Amino acid sequence: MASIHAFRNAPAPGEPSTGRRRAGKLAIRGLSKSFGGSVVYDDFNLELPLGSFISIFGPNGCGKSTLINMISGLAPMDAGDALYDGRTTRETKISYVFQNYREALFPWMRAIDNIEYPLKVMGTPKAERRRRVEAVVAEFDVKFDLAAYPYALSGGQQQTISILRALVTEPEVLFLDEPFSALDYEMTLLMRQQLQKIFMKRRITTLLVSHDLEEAIELAEKLVLLTRRPTRVAEIVDVDLPWPRDSLVTTSEAFIALKRRCLETFWREVKAAP
Numbered sequence: 001m002a003s004i005h006a007f008r009n010a011p012a013p014g015e016p017s018t019g020r021r022r023a024g025k026l027a028i029r030g031l032s033k034s035f036g037g038s039v040v041y042d043d044f045n046l047e048l049p050l051g052s053f054i055s056i057f058g059p060n061g062c063g064k065s066t067l068i069n070m071i072s073g074l075a076p077m078d079a080g081d082a083l084y085d086g087r088t089t090r091e092t093k094i095s096y097v098f099q100n101y102r103e104a105l106f107p108w109m110r111a112i113d114n115i116e117y118p119l120k121v122m123g124t125p126k127a128e129r130r131r132r133v134e135a136v137v138a139e140f141d142v143k144f145d146l147a148a149y150p151y152a153l154s155g156g157q158q159q160t161i162s163i164l165r166a167l168v169t170e171p172e173v174l175f176l177d178e179p180f181s182a183l184d185y186e187m188t189l190l191m192r193q194q195l196q197k198i199f200m201k202r203r204i205t206t207l208l209v210s211h212d213l214e215e216a217i218e219l220a221e222k223l224v225l226l227t228r229r230p231t232r233v234a235e236i237v238d239v240d241l242p243w244p245r246d247s248l249v250t251t252s253e254a255f256i257a258l259k260r261r262c263l264e265t266f267w268r269e270v271k272a273a274p
């Protein structure tokens, strides 16, 4: 997938970031999608609050990536639409972080230039570009050398660059497709902390696809559990745990009860006859 798409619908230069929780809803209506004769979605409907951290979890191949690809504008729907507080995807400032950071970064650009790149594409003046890059780097508490090229950075550092590049445009909606699945455990836990920090500060509507149920719960305010194909919403679970959440939250009674409930739904759906 061409990573340039990650920067479309970016804000105009100088436009303020969205610091407050956004009102309104993301409304997905009548969404249908098939590949060949294989139906993934057929008249799928979902409503979610903007300004929330939403995780999406479901059986293998149920269409999690396809869903966020369609509602972010990366892939076409066969039918239906997605409206952000009444505005189309094209009218909404969207960023996307891919699972495969190695292919998403430009190898010939230094880390700092990768972060700045979408602002250049948008025609943001140099001084403003520098201000925004510095701001996002400070916010994420980056400790490694941003003058390095991607090949010289660890996986976690490369994915940090991808996330900073997505955030530098000050998006209204941030999509993350299994962003930490290629990272080691320690780095994954650290990245979850960083992502929470950014979310609490900016309140960007965030949609995370995760294969890891603990991760999906740990980060979410709302967890969307999907069925097998043709895919529907099995359940939307409110994750009412206090923020910020460190990794120890996964050992709390409240967390374990939530995980149990999600697993029960998950297994019911996995075992359901196709």
Ligand SMILES: Nc1ncnc2c1ncn2[C@@H]1O[C@H](COP(=O)(O)OP(=O)(O)OP(=O)(O)O)[C@@H](O)[C@H]1O
Pocket: 035, 036, 040, 059, 060, 061, 062, 063, 064, 065, 066, 067
């Ligand atoms: N471009 C495509 N062409 C043909 N089939 C596709 C395409 N993209 C996705 N599919 C199929 O659509 C279904 C849903 O795929 P998708 O990757 O969205 O599921 P997922 O839930 O994200 O999967 P996973 O759990 O493996 O990450 C799968 O059966 C997949 O093979």
